[in-house]
Amino acid sequence: MVQHIKRRRFIAATGAAGLATIAGCIGEDAEDDDSGNGDENGDDDELTEDEFEDAEPDEGGEVIVWHAGGTGGTYFPLSGEFKSIVEANSPHGLQVQSTGASVANVGSLEREEADFALIQNDIAYFAYNGTGIEEFEDASVENLRGVATLYPETIHIITQADSGIETVEDLEGATVNTGDLGSGTQVNALQILESAGIEDFDEENTDFATATDQIRDGDIDASFIVGGAPVGAVEELATTEDISLVEVSGDLREQIKADAEWLADDTVAGGTYEGVDDDVETVSVQAMIATHEGVDEGIVEEVTEAIFENTGDLTIESEAISADSAQDGMPIDLHPGAAAYFG
Template sequence: MAREIQRRTVIRTIGAAGTVALVGTAQAQDDDDEEIDEEPEPEEDGQILVWDAGGTGGTYYPLSGEFKTIVEEHTPHGLQVQSTGASVENVGSLAREEADFALIQNDINFFAYNGTGLEEFEDMPIETLRGVGSLYPETIHVVVEEGAGYESVEDLDGAAINTGDLGSGTQVNALQILESAGVEDFDEQNTDFATAADQLRDGDIDAAFIVGGWPVGAVEELATTADIDILEIGDELREELIEDVEFFAEDEIPADTYDGIDEDVETVSVQAMITTHEAVDEAIVEEVTAAIFDNTDDLSIKEEFIDVESSQDGMSIPLHPGAEAYFEEHEDVDLDDEDEPDDDEDPDDDDGEDDE
């Protein structure tokens, strides 16, 4: 059934039926994977800092293990890395001050800070959340069959589109992009990525939104068995999205990432990011931030993305003063205070979008 999208209300139309799906597109669970069992060993003047990661089979957990090594080598503090259900669960831990740091997608941070977007956060803003730095992109793919006649997202009016699991972060991303592109009437389908790929291969849908760090397995597999194209989110639409929605950032899928895609594809992404809360000591946050971003060469996971220059891409909540003190010393970091949410500002009074 075709549906019509109303600007600035798209996020509020989505319930929490698929909340589990937006815990993180890269946060697969696998209880058999090895857990980080090293006990934190702070120096005499250091503290044990609790760091919430994600499932042991996803990206957040092993990356947090590398952060633990770096922080313990370059600061007096010890990191206690905890396996969790990732973004949504981690917001709760920070809100209760049970954790000092956590990895959380920037759209989930935005929802929680502004008290919107998800039923769990609706009208209950968690204004104590503070940003540290963005890490790597979860890239938005708009996949279509090659030769189907779609040249841009704007061409999808009237199409059958899989926007991701119902209530998921992918669905939120997709509806925001379609709204901004002026695509008002379409037949919406809601499934996981693998099923969406099957639907596209079988001709049951015209387009699928798939979100994840490239290469995404579902898209890789589809590209080996079918001729596909990935639609660009072009300059004008991309600029509008980034201006209106705090958690989107510019991104690009490089040529040859997928079979048959021989040119770079301009798009947008949400970001995995380090988050803390306002009660964590400013000096500690500055020390941890410096340790990580001064030593990104020691990383082996997503190391091609994590650096000082991109550390504020898609920053969706106010920076912690400790992180701000560190980044102010770097001329290649753009700290745009005017774009940060104000602690006393009602997000519904803003002219921007209510959402991720």
Template structure:
């Protein structure tokens, strides 16, 4: 049974917009595009297992977010402490990744826990109704994924409500970022017809802000997000708060958003704390992966958290089951039971 989660203690499910054909074909075009473009920075797509090990496919996210460099940390740990090789793939992140896990196209993935819940239960999103992805399993919760609303410092946009009539990048089409962005805009009373919708990954979005092609962008990831950090070093940017009535409305309508804050000084030129909301990142797998392999991977990561460079303050054994919205894989359960 899926465990029940206290909304104020754990971060789990956000509300969502529709997804097209999730169970059968999420992200297949995106996967093909990534492969054609050779999107394997730092050779994270290369895997060279030791004798007796396996090549394990690990789906991350766009190279400008947190999932990709964090997956690089996991790759280094796994390949040092197990015989297996991780083949890290840049993808459209959560929604694409749950579809790939469901089809058993990959062994592991990083996903948002709100998307994990909807996919596993076949609910919460119109196109998932009655189509549960019951083979998806949880491994561990990792860190809060913070909602960033980024704009140029001189844009005049000071609140989410000011996005009405603007050109806004809401993240990759079909991504968890898009889901979260549309939910927050709806909480501010802004519908799809009330602004010019643009889609694209985090690098694309920050380039568009730098070039003045859009007015604002939603970026979801553990701060500091690399693409936003880079943008702030070359352009004057501002972070728009998700606070007050909008935050309360978002948390009421998508009650699994949690309050969060981007600390002042995280991004150059932004010295004040910024109130916002977050979901949570997690590692997922599927029930076709052996218990032995999942336990080996889980053990390697959580016995060596001191080798993690991204979001290391949040990732540890004690919090690894906070907000877990789906059934654990037996291999992960075996490790955490021992702890």
């Protein structure tokens, strides 16, 4: 889908997209993403998508529905690691499902179609407070509850190395993939483009794996991808194509943070992606685990304890995920089960 969007329509377009995603089938966008993310950690034994959805609790345990994100990002494989940890350290079984990510996941929690989900902290704030983007204006998601923050989600702006795009301002008139409709990535992308004063551009909306295919094929000029670095889809692209990361720095970065105070300074270290040798300044949000108030307090405490007592078993974002930092940047009220664990 290609849309020609003027600056004043950015936030309104985001709202309409989010409503469409929330009203539709949660997994629809993710079903188109068959890229997997196994090479993110060099592990050939990672679970398949079908195996992620299998959940066989022990006696006395429950099947817990966990909504992740598209398979080309970080949410899905990380959720698979959470599944392994929770099933090894509690009686419960996790049914991990790929989805359109943050905004869609808020919708599934609001409707109690999921028990837990991964979302961005800015989207959690918007939803809980009924503000920020159109679908949440005066329609707060009152049953949304926090569990823990996890790691910085780095905002990548990817382009081909020979595209001539060196700054965000160079995206004027370009064809840009801003992420899945209704996703947190789309929200962040539109915020950054608006702060940069981009007047118009052609917008594409797909999952990360499709977006990197579009970069490879020359069908788009740039793509926003949000996730803990390294993101598997970007790693894969960088092994076959010469890519560049567009820097978000200087006065523009300060303006972006002033316009969207939930964003923070971040840097993609040189060498994170093949061929990108220098540090690239950018911004980030926080990934977090959310739930809803209807989930049993004991289950939330057991799941939270299983994860944060066994973070040493993680291979994805393992240096960032810790009980010590799990309330940093938490924008909403905690579920009582999480509060019981963290004290």
